[in-house]
Amino acid sequence: MLLSRPSMTNNNNNNTIKCAAASSSSESSTPVRRSASLDPHLFHSFQNDMLFCDVLSGSQPEHIPSDLPVRLDDTATPSTSPKSSSVVPPLPSRSLGRSLGSSWPDDDEPLPIATVSLTKPELRTWRITSAGLVSTMGAFLDKPKTNKDNDSGMGQGLRYAMASMQGWRVDMEDAHVAELSMGDAIPFSRWSFFAVFDGHAGSVAAEYAASIVVETLLESEKLRQAATLSTTMDGHLCEGALTLLEEGLKAGFLALDDKIRHKLDNVLGKDRSGTTAVCSIVTPSHIILVNLGDSRAVLSRRDVDSFGTEDHKPSNEKERQRIINAGGSVMIQRINGSLAVSRALGDFEYKCNSSLSPARQQVSPEPDVYILPRQTVDEYLIVACDGIYDVMSNDELCSFVHARLEVTKDGALSKVCNEVLDACLQKGSRDNMTLLLVCFEGAPAVHEAKAADEEKAMGVVKAALSEIIDESLNNGDSKEELCVEYVLRTLNSTRPEALPADSHARLLVRSIAEAVVAEKKKAASPPPADGPPSPASPGIPAQ
CATH class of the missing domain: 3.60.40.10 (PPM-type phosphatase domain)
Known part of the structure; x- marks a missing residue:
């Protein structure tokens, strides 16, 4: 588990910290930002749990555990944990910059504090008690x-x-x-x-x-x-x-x-x-x-x-x-x-x-x-x-x-x-x-004229999405490899003229893409085989 040393500068940022836990790590990691630093000793107290700190600026959970050790008046550099002789290791200066390839931010800017890999798709917040971590609320799906x-x-x-x-x-x-x-x-x-x-x-x-x-x-x-x-x-x-x-x-x-x-x-x-x-x-x-x-x-x-x-x-x-x-x-x-x-x-x-x-x-x-x-x-x-x-x-x-x-x-x-x-x-x-x-x-x-324009614009979007998906399938991609993100990126980069001019309609392009991808996947699936069901089918006795 790789952790950065938290900056001890209080940035007075209005973002808030949510802590979650996962049982194991995988190969990918995502840098996150911070506004208030977590006590580094916290990580030594729960060495068997991987902690993920997510700073949410928009849709924050209504409740954060009140006994989470958040320190807002950081003025001193943390030293070793009272329960461990190890020091929270700093990250290399370019490993968690503001963007890919950027250098470490200045002291007066929000700093990322950790990068953690998760294998489970769910992120849950946890209450830290004397008995250990207790799941509370605020879980997210993959x-x-x-x-x-x-x-x-x-x-x-x-x-x-x-x-x-x-x-x-x-x-x-x-x-x-x-x-x-x-x-x-x-x-x-x-x-x-x-x-x-x-x-x-x-x-x-x-x-x-x-x-x-x-x-x-x-x-x-x-x-x-x-x-x-x-x-x-x-x-x-x-x-x-x-x-x-x-x-x-x-x-x-x-x-x-x-x-x-x-x-x-x-x-x-x-x-x-x-x-x-x-x-x-x-x-x-x-x-x-x-x-x-x-x-x-x-x-x-x-x-x-x-x-x-x-x-x-x-x-x-x-x-x-x-x-x-x-x-x-x-x-x-x-x-x-x-x-x-x-x-x-x-x-x-x-x-x-x-x-x-x-x-x-x-x-x-x-x-x-x-x-x-x-x-x-x-x-x-x-x-x-x-x-x-x-x-x-x-x-x-x-x-x-x-x-x-x-x-x-x-x-x-x-x-x-x-x-x-x-x-x-x-x-x-x-x-x-x-x-x-x-x-x-x-x-x-x-408004009949606006409704007609809307119908025409959405038809153009659907046609462009279908073309992108068909090209992907013809190039050897399987239907399992189709994803909405790829389709939308391709639409934006290769067919921007297909996007609706109306800003409100543009917000609906993703939902249209999801529907078209689902339809194409269904169409690409082989039809069910004819004949009697397999003897292994549940609830049906073997012939």
């Missing part, structure tokens, strides 16, 4: 899972669709809710509910929250009082009901957190998972947004700026002050150097100060509530987890959705949602992704 789950519906003057994708993560920790009616009686029968829950350190909190959120909110006394004032108004919210509704939603989330605590502690034996939550209640008169954590809801309105909820991050001054007052700290933009969100359901290890109310704990379960009157310029509402917003701003996302709605025929909202996920994957998102798209009557209609 290639993303791009199959998608979809849901869609229409009613109450709305059309909605949902898409979710596991992506690079080993585990899918997202959950969602889409209900066109919150209940049978007025006004709830006229209120629609949409929500996304983004779990971390496991999926239990997210899945359980999604399963009980509607019934829990409807149990809130003040929310029911607000509903009573709206009963005679066919679901419209009067001015007096709005304050009650806001208070009722906040109380409902506190009750939801209590139910999750009971579930995790008493039923599942101290499960440590947590989840963010972003919800929307759409009434005939208002759009109510409820946000907890760093998932986000964005409302697009024609010819005006989009409106988005505000993320709850430890770096926010208001959130930071609450964390400190509750006895915590903010390091590397995380609570106690571990949790990347400052409000969430679950995460009860950060809610154990008995002298403080739930809303004043290090991690608060109290959401922000936004109440927006509905307008004729309302186009669509996006409710999504941070796997989307890690790589797209609110305006970028709205621009992409708007462009895809204009070229997507037959009102196929699920197709638009799938394309958002594909585009985010192409832009580098490494997290689970879930997106709900709710279209109002003012949503963009299909």
Whole structure:
């Protein structure tokens, strides 16, 4: 195992470190960057485990083990380990430069700290305890899972669709809710509910929250009082009901957190998972947004700026002050150097100060509530987890959705949602992704000319991809050797004119290439042999 000596310069970089382990090494290695150095003695303490330190600047895991020995105030050169007489060996000066063939970076630039070879396709984060390494969360696959789950519906003057994708993560920790009616009686029968829950350190909190959120909110006394004032108004919210509704939603989330605590502690034996939550209640008169954590809801309105909820991050001054007052700290933009969100359901290890109310704990379960009157310029509402917003701003996302709605025929909202996920994957998102798209009557209609241009452009791309693959097969390559990366590189280098001119459509070229490669591989496979099945076939007796 080859390790470099960490630089002792604190670069004040906002990137964060995630540690993972693998059991053995192989022949390849990848340099990585750093912002805070790991204690070199750590590696001597676990000589039988290979540690991989990955600096993620975009889609970071929500949780990093709080007892990971990260040193931010490095000022002295590390010496030998107290448990070993060996010194962490430095790398040759040109072995881990900023790029291939470059020299060692200057002291004031981020430095790579290790290069490790892995044979297993999964990278997991680990909690370092006195008993050894304990797997926690944040695992990654060797290639993303791009199959998608979809849901869609229409009613109450709305059309909605949902898409979710596991992506690079080993585990899918997202959950969602889409209900066109919150209940049978007025006004709830006229209120629609949409929500996304983004779990971390496991999926239990997210899945359980999604399963009980509607019934829990409807149990809130003040929310029911607000509903009573709206009963005679066919679901419209009067001015007096709005304050009650806001208070009722906040109380409902506190009750939801209590139910999750009971579930995790008493039923599942101290499960440590947590989840963010972003919800929307759409009434005939208002759009109510409820946000907890760093998932986000964005409302697009024609010819005006989009409106988005505000993320709850430890770096926010208001959130930071609450964390400190509750006895915590903010390091590397995380609570106690571990949790990347400052409000969430679950995460009860950060809610154990008995002298403080739930809303004043290090991690608060109290959401922000936004109440927006509905307008004729309302186009669509996006409710999504941070796997989307890690790589797209609110305006970028709205621009992409708007462009895809204009070229997507037959009102196929699920197709638009799938394309958002594909585009985010192409832009580098490494997290689970879930997106709900709710279209109002003012949503963009299909632009026939743009749709025709899109169809033509995508036809050119598919034809070019097919030519590249056919040339590869004719040159003696086997279908097993076909890979999307090779096809895309060849497309970019030899047929750049085939790429779509539209920037949004370009983000979808990879997903098109994956489909064409899969189709060509299937076509190149020999047909199944005729005749009776082999005697070795499972479940079929020999003849």
